[in-house]
Amino acid sequence: MAVSTADHAAVADPGVALAAARARRAAGRVLVTLARSVAIFVPVFLVATFLTFALRALSGLSPASIQLGESATPDAVARIEHQWGLDRPFLAQYWSWFTDILHGQLGASWSNGTNIAELISNGLAISLSVVTLALIIGVVFGFGLGTLAAVRRTTWIDRAITGFLTVFSVMPPFVVGIVLVTVFAVGLGWLPAAGYVPASVGTWPWFTHILLPALALSLDPMADVARQLRSGLIASYQENYVTGAIVRGLSPRRIFFRHVLRNGVGPALSVLGWRFPTLIGGSVVTEWIFGLQGFGRFANDSAQAGDVPAVQGVLVVSIVLVVTFNLIVNIVLGRVTPASQRGV
Amino acid sequence: MTRTRSNATVTATVPAARPADPPAAHSPAVDVPAVDPPAVGSGDPPAAQAAVLAVRDVRIRDDVNDREIVHGVSFELRPGRAVGIVGESGSGKTLTCRAILGILPAHFAVAGGSIEIAGRDIARLTTPQWTDLRGSTISAVFQDPASYLNPSLKVGVQIAEVIQVKSGLRRRDARRRALELLTAVHLRDPELVYDQYTYELSGGMLQRVLIATAIAADPQVLIADEATTALDVTVQAEILDLLADLRERRGLALVVVSHDLAVVAQVCDEVLVMRAGEVVEHGATADVLYHPRHEYTRLLIAEHEQYGLDRYLADTDTDTGAGGGGEQRKELDGVR
Numbered sequence A: 001m002a003v004s005t006a007d008h009a010a011v012a013d014p015g016v017a018l019a020a021a022r023a024r025r026a027a028g029r030v031l032v033t034l035a036r037s038v039a040i041f042v043p044v045f046l047v048a049t050f051l052t053f054a055l056r057a058l059s060g061l062s063p064a065s066i067q068l069g070e071s072a073t074p075d076a077v078a079r080i081e082h083q084w085g086l087d088r089p090f091l092a093q094y095w096s097w098f099t100d101i102l103h104g105q106l107g108a109s110w111s112n113g114t115n116i117a118e119l120i121s122n123g124l125a126i127s128l129s130v131v132t133l134a135l136i137i138g139v140v141f142g143f144g145l146g147t148l149a150a151v152r153r154t155t156w157i158d159r160a161i162t163g164f165l166t167v168f169s170v171m172p173p174f175v176v177g178i179v180l181v182t183v184f185a186v187g188l189g190w191l192p193a194a195g196y197v198p199a200s201v202g203t204w205p206w207f208t209h210i211l212l213p214a215l216a217l218s219l220d221p222m223a224d225v226a227r228q229l230r231s232g233l234i235a236s237y238q239e240n241y242v243t244g245a246i247v248r249g250l251s252p253r254r255i256f257f258r259h260v261l262r263n264g265v266g267p268a269l270s271v272l273g274w275r276f277p278t279l280i281g282g283s284v285v286t287e288w289i290f291g292l293q294g295f296g297r298f299a300n301d302s303a304q305a306g307d308v309p310a311v312q313g314v315l316v317v318s319i320v321l322v323v324t325f326n327l328i329v330n331i332v333l334g335r336v337t338p339a340s341q342r343g344v
Numbered sequence B: 001m002t003r004t005r006s007n008a009t010v011t012a013t014v015p016a017a018r019p020a021d022p023p024a025a026h027s028p029a030v031d032v033p034a035v036d037p038p039a040v041g042s043g044d045p046p047a048a049q050a051a052v053l054a055v056r057d058v059r060i061r062d063d064v065n066d067r068e069i070v071h072g073v074s075f076e077l078r079p080g081r082a083v084g085i086v087g088e089s090g091s092g093k094t095l096t097c098r099a100i101l102g103i104l105p106a107h108f109a110v111a112g113g114s115i116e117i118a119g120r121d122i123a124r125l126t127t128p129q130w131t132d133l134r135g136s137t138i139s140a141v142f143q144d145p146a147s148y149l150n151p152s153l154k155v156g157v158q159i160a161e162v163i164q165v166k167s168g169l170r171r172r173d174a175r176r177r178a179l180e181l182l183t184a185v186h187l188r189d190p191e192l193v194y195d196q197y198t199y200e201l202s203g204g205m206l207q208r209v210l211i212a213t214a215i216a217a218d219p220q221v222l223i224a225d226e227a228t229t230a231l232d233v234t235v236q237a238e239i240l241d242l243l244a245d246l247r248e249r250r251g252l253a254l255v256v257v258s259h260d261l262a263v264v265a266q267v268c269d270e271v272l273v274m275r276a277g278e279v280v281e282h283g284a285t286a287d288v289l290y291h292p293r294h295e296y297t298r299l300l301i302a303e304h305e306q307y308g309l310d311r312y313l314a315d316t317d318t319d320t321g322a323g324g325g326g327e328q329r330k331e332l333d334g335v336r
Helices: A002-011 A015-060 A064-066 A074-084 A088-101 A117-149 A155-170 A173-187 A203-237 A238-245 A252-264 A265-282 A284-289 A295-303 A308-336 B092-100 B128-135 B155-167 B171-184 B190-194 B205-213 B233-250 B261-267 B285-290 B296-307 B309-320 B325-334
Strands: B053-063 B067-077 B082-087 B108-117 B138-142 B221-225 B255-257 B270-275 B277-283
Touching: A015 A088, A064 A074, A064 A155, A074 B171, A074 B233, A074 B255, A117 A155, A117 A203, A117 A252, A117 A265, A117 A284, A117 A308, A155 A173, A155 B285, A173 A203, A173 B277, A203 A265, A203 B092, A238 A252, A238 B138, A238 B205, A252 A265, A252 B082, A295 A308, A295 B233, B053 B138, B067 B082, B067 B092, B067 B108, B067 B277, B082 B092, B082 B261, B092 B108, B092 B138, B138 B205, B138 B261, B155 B171, B155 B190, B155 B205, B171 B205, B205 B233, B221 B233, B233 B255, B233 B261, B255 B261, B261 B285, B261 B296, B261 B309, B270 B285, B270 B296, B277 B285, B277 B296
Parallel strands: B082 B255, B082 B270, B138 B221, B221 B255
Antiparallel strands: B053 B067, B053 B108, B270 B277
């Protein structure tokens, strides 16, 4: 955009006005997408946080039972609940909790009083490292395999890839994880079997520690992306605009990248939109195998301890992750295939 | 940008067709420079001019049930001329076009005969040679123009893409040239249309855009396969005028395919009538229209007379007397 603006400025005044108009138009499209997404996501966030908060009232759990045990006197229970502000009206509690969230405060843990935001961010750093790497691996190989299968469709290459992907998608990550540990850590001794080293200590140790869990988690999104991309590309190749591009004398490579891929990539991108959050939350077993104190482990431990504020914090963070990631995917989709943003 | 035309096929066999009617009064001058316009219109075409497209006894077979679908189509097309192919659906006219463009659907194949584009036998072309030939020598437009344009790219960008790839122009120049083309196909607000997507344009506008993409790399032959079928009658007339105009100004040779005899009659010098894969009649447009020799051609013309508007107007003429009806009809003739 900037280049063409400069070009037009050199030519004539109407050119400048036109380039500006086009820039506004492009910016307008992004803004419309953004506004529409926000209009959907704000109510989603409100309802989801309200339900999350209502969990405590529904569960009937209390910090008193964690701190004092079963034999606590009603007086002691009342005192503790007063300390935690649980004797206030429900909506007042919700309001103060909600405003705290907006300031990034998730409260204190019932079991040991530590700051939940801190605990979660520790776990999230580990989980995000692993999941991001898993997604990168999944996307790179998923795109490669899906494209190869689509371009060579109905040949033995396509059949082999499709077959492997089916096997990948039905193998649970923990099985893959155990196999990887057995082969690469115990057998070959190339990579550490468990544990986590922060990136601040060193990039290479950090990378070697997250590589195996990331590989274990990557197979499922890889299979998903590859299969969605394959069917998307095959559908695109049958569209008339491909014939149109051929007749205009465009090369097969150009037709693939500019015309087929652009229109066939939508479903694969949408899959990524919901894959990311489920990977973050659903990696408990994998984290267990690789001895990582990640987000999934934290969620699991908090739920088992009956630590309601911690569970609420986990849910809020998950909601934010889901919403943010879907927002990003929506905006990317809006740029890649503008027609998909029409109506719906 | 002078084009070298190999003259492998010198034609003397094409029936001396009637020179084209001058295209209906079209106002704005096309400000895109025509590429060495060959003699068209008034004078007789030089007999020695090489055919830019030569189709000789082309047969197309369906490999699945091993049936021959098209049983020998032959015609030759010189620069600036127009050939029409008429026939009902399933008569093989679209398959013939696709064979010429090298885009036959899977399991269809040219089983006999030969096709030469600008003197090159297409049977021997490699994929890169095809890519080179398409767009810059031969191009095509189709029915349902929206589906032949990428829904995710601005239409102007798609025209500029062809120019950038085929003519090697830089982005800015390609954009300017694309805008000129949008003007040349009589779109009122080219700057606006350039930045629009297919779903924002009407059928008639899309067909103009599709024509602009097809002629962006200055092809010598344009195949219009049912290009006006889905359009309403006035828009259809405008698109046909546009094709005639391009033919006149750029020496574009046309292959016009339609199920509608009237469409072909309006643009073409020469007509092939196809039925069930067979060319049942082939000759100068006027000859075929006024002296049809084959039963099927007579049927097509008779149907036009029976169901056409002329017939209706003629009927109302006789019903209401020679009064207002006659004037009304004259007016309509003027419009047409």
